[in-house]
Amino acid sequence: MCGIAGVLNFGGRAVDPDVLWQMTDTLRHRGPEGQNIKTLSAGPIQVGLGHARLKIIDLSDAAAQPMSNEEGAVWVTFNGEIYNFRELRSVLEHRGVRFRTSSDTEVILRLYEAVGKKCV
DSSP: OOOEEEEEEETOOOOOHHHHHHHHHHHTTTTTTTTEEEEEEETTTTEEEEEEEOOOOOGGGOOSEEEEOTTOEEEOOOSSTTTTTTHHHHHHHHOOOSSSSOOOOHHHHHHHHHHHGGGG
C-alpha cells in the first residue's frame, strides 16, 4: 500500500522541499517503486504533497503521484483503491472525459473536475 505525506502552511511560509522529501523517504517501505513530491501555492496557503508509490493498477510512470490535471490546477495524492473506478470511468468517458492513464487515481481527479466535492 502506498504512503502519502503532506504539509499545509498558512501565512505564506513556503513548504521546505527537503523536509517533504525526508517525510516521503520515511515511507519508502510503503511505496518502493517510486517517490515524488509537489509543492504548491494557493495565495497565502502553501501546500506540499509527497507520495511513495506501490504500483498495482496502472504500472506506467504516467500514473505517478502526486497527479494533476493538464492545467496543474487540481492535484491529488491518494492511498487506497476505488473499487468501482471502472464504472465511474465509463460514465465520465460517456460524458466526453479523456484519460491519460488507466489508474483509479485519475478517475478521482476527473470526477472531482466534473462534480466537485460531490465526488466523495
